[in-house]
Amino acid sequence: MSDLNWSAIVDETINMLQGLIRLDTSNPPGNEGLAASFIANLLNENGIQPIVIETAPGRGNTIARLKGNGNAPPLLLYSHTDVVPVERDRWTVDPFGGEIHNGYVYGRGALDMKGIGAMQLSVFLTLARQMKSTPGWVPDRDIILAATADEETDTDQGIGMLVKNHPDLIRAEYGLSEFGGYSMYASGKCFYPVQAAEKGTVWMRMRATGRPGHASVPHDDNAVVHLARAVEKLSRVRLPMHMSVTARTFISGLADGLGGAQGAGMRALLAAGDQNGSPLIERVVRDPGLSGELHAITHNTATPTGLNAGRKINVIPSFAEAMLDCRTVPGFGAPETIDELRRALGSDAADVTFEVDSVSPAVEFNTNTPLYRLISQTLRKHDPTGIPLPSMLTGATDAKHVASLGAICYGFSPMKFHPGERFSDMVHGHDERVSIESLAWGVQTLYEVVRNFCFSH
Ligand SMILES: [Zn+2]
Numbered sequence: 001m002s003d004l005n006w007s008a009i010v011d012e013t014i015n016m017l018q019g020l021i022r023l024d025t026s027n028p029p030g031n032e033g034l035a036a037s038f039i040a041n042l043l044n045e046n047g048i049q050p051i052v053i054e055t056a057p058g059r060g061n062t063i064a065r066l067k068g069n070g071n072a073p074p075l076l077l078y079s080h081t082d083v084v085p086v087e088r089d090r091w092t093v094d095p096f097g098g099e100i101h102n103g104y105v106y107g108r109g110a111l112d113m114k115g116i117g118a119m120q121l122s123v124f125l126t127l128a129r130q131m132k133s134t135p136g137w138v139p140d141r142d143i144i145l146a147a148t149a150d151e152e153t154d155t156d157q158g159i160g161m162l163v164k165n166h167p168d169l170i171r172a173e174y175g176l177s178e179f180g181g182y183s184m185y186a187s188g189k190c191f192y193p194v195q196a197a198e199k200g201t202v203w204m205r206m207r208a209t210g211r212p213g214h215a216s217v218p219h220d221d222n223a224v225v226h227l228a229r230a231v232e233k234l235s236r237v238r239l240p241m242h243m244s245v246t247a248r249t250f251i252s253g254l255a256d257g258l259g260g261a262q263g264a265g266m267r268a269l270l271a272a273g274d275q276n277g278s279p280l281i282e283r284v285v286r287d288p289g290l291s292g293e294l295h296a297i298t299h300n301t302a303t304p305t306g307l308n309a310g311r312k313i314n315v316i317p318s319f320a321e322a323m324l325d326c327r328t329v330p331g332f333g334a335p336e337t338i339d340e341l342r343r344a345l346g347s348d349a350a351d352v353t354f355e356v357d358s359v360s361p362a363v364e365f366n367t368n369t370p371l372y373r374l375i376s377q378t379l380r381k382h383d384p385t386g387i388p389l390p391s392m393l394t395g396a397t398d399a400k401h402v403a404s405l406g407a408i409c410y411g412f413s414p415m416k417f418h419p420g421e422r423f424s425d426m427v428h429g430h431d432e433r434v435s436i437e438s439l440a441w442g443v444q445t446l447y448e449v450v451r452n453f454c455f456s457h
Contacts, residue, residue, distance in 0.1 A: 009126055009447075010440040014105060016042065017118035017439070018098030020081070021107030027082035029058070030157065032149035035081035035114075036060025039121060039147050046125050047132065051169065059149045059157040063169050066128055066143040068454065074142035075371075075454055076172035076407060077124065079117035080151030080158060080398060083109040090430040104433040112427045113178045115434045116413035117147055119443045120176075123450050139454035146170050151398050159398040167405055174371050175402045179393050180411030181379065181445075182438075183386060185419045186290055189257050192379045193391030194372070195411025197246035198399055199297070200328040200362035202337050205321045205355045206230060206304075212318040219316075224309050226351035227320040231304050234324075237344040239299050241278040242329045243270070246364055246392045247297045253389035262286065289422070297392040300337055302326045324354075327394055330362040363400055364392075365408045374453050375412055382445045383416065414445040 023034040036052050039062045043050040050064040068074070086095040086108050093099050095108040109115070124145045131137055146169075150158035162170050180195035208230065210223035243251075248270060255266035265284025269277050278299070285291035302324050309320030326337050334356045342349040366372075367390045376388040391411075399409040415438045417423065426432060 004126065006440070006444060009122055010436070010443060012125070013118050013122040013439055013443050014100075014436060016121055017105055017110065017115050017434075018100075018107075020114040020118060021098035021105070021109055022096055024096045025082045026085040026108070027150060027152045028085075030082050030149055030153075031058045032081045032158075033058045033060035035147065036062045036149070039081075042121065042125070046128055048128055053162070053166065055149070055157040055161050061146070061148045061158060061162060063162070064124070064145045066124065066131065066139060068139040068141045068143070072141040073173035074144050074171070075450065076144045076146060076170055076175040076402065077120040077450070078146040078148065078159065078170070078175055078177045078398060078402060079113050079120055080149070080178075081114070081117060081147050082150055082152050082158075083112065083114070084152050084428050087430065092431055095432075100436070103437065104435050105439070106431060106433045108432055110432045110434040111415075111423065112432070113413065115415075115439060116178055116442075119413065119439065119446050120145060121147070122443050123447045126447060127451065137455070140456050141173070141454050143450065143454055144170060144172060148398070159401045163401045163404055170402065171405050172402075172407050174369075175399065175407045175409040176412045176446075176450075177399060177402075177409065178397055178411055178413050179395075180391060181375070181413050181442075182415040182423050183383070183417050184422070186254065186287060187258055187262060188419075190383065190386045190419075191254065191257060192383070192386045192388040192414075193250070194375055194379075194388055195393050195399075196367050196372070196390035197244065197330060197364035197392040198362060198396060199392065199394050200330075200332065201358070201360045201396060202326040202328055202334045203357045203359075204324050204326065204334070204338075205357065206324050206341075206352050207319055207321040207355055208352045209319045210316070213316045215314045215316055222316055223318060223320040224316075227307075227309065227322060230345055230348045230352045231307075231322050233345055233348050234302055234304065234341070238278055239301070239340050239344055241274045241298050242300070242331070243274055243277070243298055244330045244364060244392065246367075246390050247329075249367070249390050250297065250392065251294065253387060257387040257389075293394070296327070296394045298329070300326060300328050300332055300340055302337075302341055328362055330364040333361060334359050360396065360400055363403045363409070365403070365410065369408060371408070371453055372410065375410065375449055378445055378449050378452070379414065382414075382441065382448075412446070412449070414442040415439070416441045
């Protein structure tokens, strides 16, 4: 690797990121076709023939492949090219300007996830050039690059569509993508969570019914009151703890890394079991951000996000409903989640029913794999003070789609933040930005993992 010109590779990564940020792919509406052509052009200029699939006018996906010798199944590097919208007046710079200030590249998508897409593209192009200049140097497995549309709203113009209509283009043994591999600081220690699981979603409405009537004559069977009582109770009750393999490994790694009283507290939490552990979380973890995170990865959650009741002020409506965004740990579908909510609501459950709108189960991947071990070793090599840990994302990414084709997916987009910078605080935020230092560190770390995993010499 010493023959690589890293300063040129980092410059190229920055240029590609600036180019991608300058394409406004806010979703809705997306317009990811802009990014698909931009990436396809770069690939073409480097002698790689990409496949561009348009699903609708302006919605494009780009896929390319470095052919291996077939000794092993492919590795997929996948990223989404759409971004969440901006509140332009809250930014201090042009969110689509790709400006550089004080060593940071600013712009929507710098972190989620054009910065990572640019790193993947850079690794892919670097390997392609090396293969070209070293005849006979081929990987043991195909390396697939997929830059896809529509992750942020998931209306199926992106990877979900590829899984359904073009699975052979992206079928792989392993996939690497967003939400993991970046530094996370806790009590002065640096950890690198690598996403190995993702909570599921159950989106539903909690519905109360009652006796309609004239509002001038109040009565006890009011749907609005039934619903309000149930919503209020949900905000107070604690659902049971469920310690998945990933959560256990994450917490036990944190305990080892933190040591001291906090480490001992986390060990006690693991030893307490699902029955008694839950209330211990806030007691043993001093950082409220971290204790919130630990609670979320070990519990099903139900967050009310909307209310709908009544149309006229003088009419008692016959029903009232609350939107519930439930996030589920591995092993829980809609029926099990509803059972849990009913038990938590107790007598108030008699007044409500649950109507499920959509379900996407949690995914959890084995980390006893050669790729996970290589990721862990490489992170340790590039930051000897950092501690890699398998982690669970509380949100959702395209990993669920890719996993449906049998791939083991890790969130591995290496970045090194400064202490005090927390990925989850910066992502989707105003003045989204990534430091050049972080990109430089990340692209080298990612390159090393991909190169050493795919090439046996
Ligand atoms: Zn993302």
